[in-house]
Amino acid sequence: MFTVEAPQISAPPAAGLRERAVSATGLAYLQIDRSGVIRDWNPAAEQIFGWTRDEAVGQRLTDLIIPAALRSAHSAGFARYLVNGESDMVGHPVEVPATHRNGSELRLSMTIDPLGEQGFFAFVTDRTDGHRAQLELQRSNTLINAILQHTTAIISAKDLDGNYLFVNGEYERVFQVTAVDMVGRSEADLLSAPAAAIGRTHDQDVAETGTAKTVLEEIPFGDEIRQYVVTRVPLTDPDGSVYGVCTIGIDDTGRRRSEATIADGERLFRATVDNAPGMLYQFRMETTGETSFTFVSNGSRDIYQVEPEEIIASGGNVLSTIAVEDLETYTASVLRSAETLEPWDWRGSVVRRDGSRRWLYGAARPHREPGGATVWDGMLLDRTRERHTELDLEAVRGDLADLVERLAVLSVTAPAGPTPAPALAALVAEKDQEALAALWQSAVRGERADGVLTDRLLVRLRPRSDQSISVSCFRLDDCA
Incomplete structure (x- = not known):
């Protein structure tokens, strides 16, 4: 009779698993002892702060990543916690400023937990880009609000049921109402039944088609009829679904624009566009990947040596002039912008018909059309002179380095x-x-x-x- 012993399975050392997990995580991990000295520092922490593990371990956390202006307060709070165990920063995520090795400011989300006598550990996420984006969003919101409240156009927004979501300051002044009172009400509470019905019809048309619409509407004010050029624009969620209509009305009373006036306005617009530096354009990419230019200013003559009409008619073949070494970065930047709807930003060069090279800077803002096509409104600037200056500076730096080497x-x-x-x-x-x-x-x-x-x-x-x-x-x- 044979006796077979079951194999002994031993659990892997917990410490080894922990070290591998800490090294592999995308979160920065750092550990400090009760004297504030760094005892552990993972690769993600190296990436965020710029200090290697060998450089960081043994250094005081305060001296390494805490901004100089906050070091005294940090040290006082740390000492207070060691004495009474009370801190607003332990046990839950907090957002704090920090300093990169190169001196730049960071914005971090940090969760700190105690390790008993061993001190503390923290997991850190870099929120710097998000913090900057939030500040930029706040500035944009402030700018938009200033425009809305100080424009002479009457602006409002309504939901799909025709109830007001917002009216601006000019709307309040013209109709002698307050924004608070108008929220939740409809045009039928403000205008005559015929005028309200016309406006409601236009709202529904814009909501159903998902496209903007401009009409001339007559609005009664007592014994007076005033004419407004009214543009309605669909309001869409990120997924493209329409949730309301924004209405912009400009008082056009007494000056019904003639064809000549419109033509003058178009000529003025064209002159303004064509006198702007560089080339203004609208670029379109279909869901199939097919591309085309739907608008090109006269700046194309200077940049590409090609007429605007030729670029539009060729379906975007002007892109074939992009230098071979810059084509990969151009293609990647366009596809990334189309996928994320982030602003397009590119620097590269093109080779014109006469063989000369032009270095360009391109910037554009994309938006998605209801059918799925992506459209960019942007501009191209000729930075050839700037590039030549950069090359000259590089040559001067090389000469200077050579002189230093010899002396x-x-x-x-x-x-x-x-x-x-x-x-x-x-x-x-x-x-x-x-x-x-x-x-x-x-x-x-x-x-x-x-x-x-x-x-x-x-x-x-x-x-x-x-x-x-x-x-x-x-x-x-x-x-x-």
Whole structure:
């Protein structure tokens, strides 16, 4: 009779699993002891703050990532928690400012939890871009609100049932109502039945078709009939569904615009567009990927050496002029903007018919049409002169670097370690080693450092983005 023992299965060490999880997570993880010294720092933390784990561990958190203006308050709050265990920041997410290695400001979402006698740990998410976007959104909202409340057009928004959602200041003035009173009411509460019925018909038409509509409407004010040019625009949710109608009315009383007036306005618009710098355009991409230009200003002649009508008729073939080396970035930027509806932004070059190259900057804002097509309204600016200047500056910098190389007693690039580069230390007299160490530490912190030592040796240290330091030394007596 044989006895077979069951294999023994042992659980993997919990610490090993934890270390792998902390290293793999996209959240920054950091651990500090009860004296505020960093004891752990994962790859995501390196990415957010710019400090490697070896550089961060052993440093005080306050000195490394807390903004200088907040360090005293942070230290006081930390000490208070150690004494009485009370803190608004422990146990739940909080949004706090921080500092990147390069000195730039960060905005973080941080959740801190205690580790008993071992101190504390925190998971951190970078919210810097979102914070900036929120500030930009607030500015945009302020601008839009200022326009709405100070324009001479009467502006309102209604839901699909015809009930008011919003009226602006000019609407209040013209109809002698308040915005609060109008919310939830309809035009039938304000206008005569015939006028309200006409407006309701136009609203329904715009909501059903999903397209804007401009008409001339007559609105009675007592014994007076006033004419308004009224534009209705569908209000849509992010998914494209219509939830209401925005109405913009401009008083056109006494001056019914003739064909000549309209033609003058169109000529003025065309003159304004064609005198604008660069090329203004509207670009369209169908769901099938087919592209075309639906509007092009006369600036195409300067940029592409092509007439606007030719670009429109060719279905966008002007894109074939994009330089081969820039085509990949152009295609990727357009597809990304079409997918996310984020503003399009691109820098690249085109080769014109005569073989000359033009460097361009393009920017546009996209929107999605009900049928799924993506349309961009944008502009192209010729930055050839700017690019030539950049190339000239690069050449000058190269010449300067070459001159420095030839004049310098020492010119090397060394890792940003804790002590000066050996070649540099060997060049400096013993009495100047302490001064050299101070200069070196400034460069390690990311600061430009210059110093003249007692033996007339000029030391220039320049930190680089790859965690190294550019070293140049000159004998001032030789320069003289």
